[in-house]
Amino acid sequence: MPVAKVKYTDGMQFVGEAGSGHAIVMDGDAEVGGNNTGLRPMELLLIGVGGCSGMDVVSILKKKRENITGLEVLVNGKKADEHPKKYTDIDIEFVVKGKNLSEEAVKKAVQLSMDKYCSVKATIEGTAKVNFTYKIINE
Amino acid sequence: MPVAKVKYTDGMQFVGEAGSGHAIVMDGDAEVGGNNTGLRPMELLLIGVGGCSGMDVVSILKKKRENITGLEVLVNGKKADEHPKKYTDIDIEFVVKGKNLSEEAVKKAVQLSMDKYCSVKATIEGTAKVNFTYKIINE
Numbered sequence: 411m412p413v414a415k416v417k418y419t420d421g422m423q424f425v426g427e428a429g430s431g432h433a434i435v436m437d438g439d440a441e442v443g444g445n446n447t448g449l450r451p452m453e454l455l456l457i458g459v460g461g462c463s464g465m466d467v468v469s470i471l472k473k474k475r476e477n478i479t480g481l482e483v484l485v486n487g488k489k490a491d492e493h494p495k496k497y498t499d500i501d502i503e504f505v506v507k508g509k510n511l512s513e514e515a516v517k518k519a520v521q522l523s524m525d526k527y528c529s530v531k532a533t534i535e536g537t538a539k540v541n542f543t544y545k546i547i548n549e
Numbered sequence: 550m551p552v553a554k555v556k557y558t559d560g561m562q563f564v565g566e567a568g569s570g571h572a573i574v575m576d577g578d579a580e581v582g583g584n585n586t587g588l589r590p591m592e593l594l595l596i597g598v599g600g601c602s603g604m605d606v607v608s609i610l611k612k613k614r615e616n617i618t619g620l621e622v623l624v625n626g627k628k629a630d631e632h633p634k635k636y637t638d639i640d641i642e643f644v645v646k647g648k649n650l651s652e653e654a655v656k657k658a659v660q661l662s663m664d665k666y667c668s669v670k671a672t673i674e675g676t677a678k679v680n681f682t683y684k685i686i687n688e
Contacts, residue, residue, distance in 0.1 A: 414592060416599030418620035424603050426596030432588045434573050436600040443608065449571045451604070451669050453553060454597035457565030460555030461575035462590035464563050469582065481557035489668065496671035529628065530590050532635035536675025 421445050452497075455534060456485040459500065462530040463542075466523035467504060467516075476515050479549060480507035487538070497538040504544040511546050520544045560584050591636070594673060595624040598639065601669035602681075605662035606643060606655075615654050618688060619646035626677070636677040643683040650685050659683045 416426040416436075422444030427433035436451055438444025449457070460483035471478045481504065488499040502524075506516050524531060524542050531540055555565040555575075561583030566572035575590055577583025588596070599622035610617045620643065627638040641663075645655050663670060663681050670679055 413626070414595035414599055414624040416596060416603050416622040416624065418603055418607055422604050422607065424600045424622075426600055428588055428592035428596055430578070430585060430587075430589055430592060432574075432592075434588065434596065435571075436596070436604075438604055439569070442604070443611075444604075446569060448569075449567055449573065450569055451597040451599075451601035452672075453567035453569060453571075454593040454600075455669060455672060456553035457555060457567055457573065457575070458590040458593035458597070460553055460590075461563045461565055461593075464555050464557055465561050465575075465577055465581070465583075465590070468557055468561065472582075483555040483563075485553045485555065487552070493665050494671035495668045497668075526632050529634045529636075530594060532633035533591075533594060533673055533676045536677075537672045538675075 423447055452487070452489070455497065456487050456500070459502065459528065459530040459534060460485045463502065463504070463523045463528045466527045467506065467519045470519040470522055471515060474515050476511055477509040478506060478511065479509065481505065497534065500534065500538045500540045502540065502542040504542070505547065506544060507547045507549060509549060511548055513546055516544055516546050562586055591626070594636065595626050595639070598641065598667065598669045598673065599624045602641065602643070602662045602667045605666045606645065606658045609658035609661055610654060613654050615650055616648040617645060617650065618648065620644065636673065639673065639677045639679045641679065641681040643681070644686065645683060646686045646688055648688060650687055652685055655683055655685055
């Protein structure tokens, strides 16, 4: 069962640790009494959906023996103006680098992640509309 | 506009960075071809909801001049068995430490975060049922 413990330190700084044994620092900006020593909690959702879908795409392309040499996942989030300022729209762009990458294979890998495998996307899309595109750079 | 860039390094390791300028390492366990060098993307949702709501509670209690000396937010997530294995239930426990803390003030702070302010909770609760409790430790 995934668990996390988030502990207050000072100002608006919190240290979060999770079942895998790793920890991160979160903080707010000066406007909310923070000192910007770490990530904003809302940024973790964008990084999480990028990491989750990125792992899917790499895993699927490797299984298909595609020669993937790099991947960047760019994520933009749009928040509601009113509290609780949840994400209403999230745009994800996959930039896949490789040698002789098949466009069909990349398209299919991205679609499988978005439609079937990405747990983070599946959790947030009850609220946020998630759009995605991909770009292939054959080196 | 909140943005994040997530970059593939090796194995299942990704480095995510966001608009605030901070970065984190994500990785999978050996079962998925990872080396457990960093947090799982799904753990970021739990840490994020703990940090987000923790900042609300600290902020509200400080505004009310309550003498809060510590806060731990414990988060448990339950995932669906089938892909995409999204969170179906998330339990949050706030353990608030302080001196002469008013139970009414703590209860109100937690409720305001959960019902009105916490952007991460508002984003994930379209999918996951979020339950919360609190405990007060007056030192």
